Structure formats: C-alpha cells, structure tokens
Amino acid sequence: MTAVIHPSPLAGTIPAIASKSQAHRLLICAALADRPTTIACPTLSADISATADCLRALGADIIYDNGQFTVRPIQALPARPMLDCGESGSTLRFLLPVVCALGASAQIRMHGRLPQRPLSPLWEELERHGARLTRPQPDVIAVEGALTPGEYTIAANISSQFISGLLFALPLLDRDSVIRLTGKLESASYLRMTVGALELFGLRCPLEGGAFAVPGGRRLLSPGTARVEGDWSNAAFWVVADKLTGGTLTVTGLDPDSPQGDRAVRDLAEQIRAGGAVVDCQNVPDLVPVLSVLAAVTPGVTRFANAGRLRIKESDRLATVADLLTGLGGQVEELPEGLVITGRERLSGGEADSAGDHRIAMSAAVAAIACDGPVILHGAQAVAKSYPGFWDDYRRLGGKVTLEEQP
Secondary structure: OEEEEEOOOOOEEEEOOEOHHHHHHHHHHHHOEOOOEEEEOOOOOHHHHHHHHHHHHOOOEEEEEOOEEEEEOOOOOOOOOEEEOOOOHHHHHHHHHHHHHHOOOEEEEOOOOHHHOOOOOHHHHHHHOOEEEEEEEOOEEEEEEOOOOOEEEEEOOOOHHHHHHHHHHHHHOOOOEEEEEEOOOOOHHHHHHHHHHHHHOOOOOOEEOOEEEEOOOOOEOOOOEEEOOEOHHHHHHHHHHHHHHOOOEEEEOOOOOOOOHHHHHHHHHHHHHHOOOEEEOOOOHHHHHHHHHHHHOOOEEEEEEOOHHHHHOOOOHHHHHHHHHHHOOOEEEEEOOEEEEEEOOOEOOEEEEOOOOHHHHHHHHHHHOOEOOOEEEEOHHHHHHOOOOHHHHHHHOOOEEEEEOOO
16 A cells, blocks of 8 residues: 655644553453453554454453453463464564463464564573474464473563563463573563563562562462553654644643653653754664654754664664655664664655555654655555554544555
C-alpha cells in the first residue's frame, strides 16, 4: 500500500492506544494463572493478536470482545502445538522459554525479519537446561524436551526480552531458580514492566545484587481484572507531531508515572528542540525514528548514541531512518552505533519506503507535517504491526493522506 501524504498541520485530541508491551505481559500472566482474568484492552494490533493466538495454541481459552480479553488459563497442553508469532519479537522471546518450561513438543513459526533477529544467548541457555531446539526451516523453531530448574546466566546488554521470557517461564518449574545477569542492563524499563505484571499476579521476584531469585512450583494468582495502560511508544508520534505544529495536539490516557521507558519522549523532544542534544538511546530505542524527524527540522546538530541494537529491529533502523530523512531532504550521517543529524527549518518532501517497519512508516507521516511537498510512502500497511488505526487517526487530526493499493 502506498500513502500519499500532503503537508498539513495536525490538531485536536487523540486517546492513546493500548500498550502492546503491557498487553503481551498481562496476557501471558493470565494464561499461566490459577483462574480466569478479564483484561481491558481497548485496541488491538498485529503483535498483541500474535501473543493471544500463540497462547490459544498452548491451550488457553482467550476471547476478545467489546474492548476486553477474557482469558481462561492453560489447563492441558494440546499435542504438538504450532505457535505463529507473526513478526512479533516480544511474542517469540517471551514464549520460547514458556514453551520449554511447559515441556511442549511444539513448533514456532516466524515471519518477516523475525527469523534473522538474534536469539543468542537465550537459545544456548535454554539448551543448557534441558530444552532441545532446532531450526528445521529458516522460519521455524522446533522445541522438544523440558527445562530444568537451576542457575541461568544471561547477558543483560542484548535484550531484556530474554530475561522477561525466563521470568515468565521459571515459576512453572518444580524448584527454585536464579537468573544471574552479566553486563550492563539495557531497556531496564521494560524489565520493570515484566516484574510489575508478575507482582500483579502475586509473584514477587525483584532484581537484587544482579540476579533474580525465582520461586518454582508457583501458579500465578489472577487478580480477576486488569487493564492495559496507554502506550507511550506510539503516543510518541503524536507528541512529536505536536512539537511540529506548535502545541495544538493532545494525547489522553497516558500515565506520567508509567514504567514504560518511552514516557521520556516529552523530555527528549524538549532537549532536541533546545538544540545540540545528545540522545542516549540505550533505554529508548523505539523513540529514535520519530525523534530523528524532530531533529531533522531543528536547526543545529543532534546526536543519537548507543543505538546499535536498532540494526536488528523490524528493519535496520539506523539505515532506514537515514534513508527516510535523506530522501525527504534531510542531512543525516549514519554511524555504526548511531546517527548525527544536522537540522534545517523544513524538509522538501519526496519518496520513502517503510522497509516493512511500522515505526518508519509512522515517522514518515509525522515528517510530512514539516515538508514543503508531499511524501509518497511505500509500504504504508506496516503500521498494522503496532497501530492498525494510525491512518484513520492521522486523518481525524487533520492529516491529508490518500491510501492506494499497490498492484
């Protein structure tokens, strides 16, 4: 699908969509709990649906109706379940350890760039504790065997999702375990979200002395009801749009005290607008595409550092952000682990490609606000991964966009 986006300011009030990061976590906890849970989740995305579908494949009864999930937990494993993760890295990394802990003989299917995204050192640590993992096809993982309790050692500077997956899985084992972290912890806010979800379901395992002590033989205790909070990661596009239109746009339904690390978007946007900012991307990698748009139309030089992990997202985001902004008339220097952006008053407009990446597609739409000519975006359907209603909301706020099906 191609979007033709004409420059236009945005204005109005928009409710934040449901946080897919929190929805993943609450759905998994509910599927592993002692009794049913109702989860208020007013919006869906492809990634949230992937997690719900995978949990259904493992035997959970999950119904979505009128903006809420009703989750009846797993009671018995189906024979040889097939889990389709779509393109969701969270779904894969959270549920691979759970499948191993349940002792399921299963296959896990992946799409898009997901088969190329790293699973090491999680893969090796699961095998070290009894799981047998193979890749019969490039897009399929076959799981056999069952995890054993014990001491798990995992590098904390690669993906917090590996640690979260183990935190969901290890309480299912019959004895206590320890997750020992090595290296500097990245995306710590996402790990806090996992710990918070587990605490809501009655399991407390704080990080102490660089390790998690995880009690085994524990069924999570459902709180009965839960609510998915508003998503700061996707609200970030409207926050930046507001900066570009002079304060005419409001996003509701966001918790300023949320554990989501991307709530930093407002402070970071202010720093960039002040000029000469150096943005440390270690804990806010998902904000880089849209904050780069803001930097591209802010006179002065903005540096994005510690962003090497962006190369293994839905696209190589350092490359695709550089391509997007350069194609629209921006000035970007791509570094191995970051970007240097020299801003100007306006962009020219032009053609762009989402590269199948939802955050690149939405960033292109925000960039159009500050362009002198239209933006022609190829692959506009990529927004469905996290924000299926994005184009409708963009129009609702006054954006001028025409969507055309590609032949």
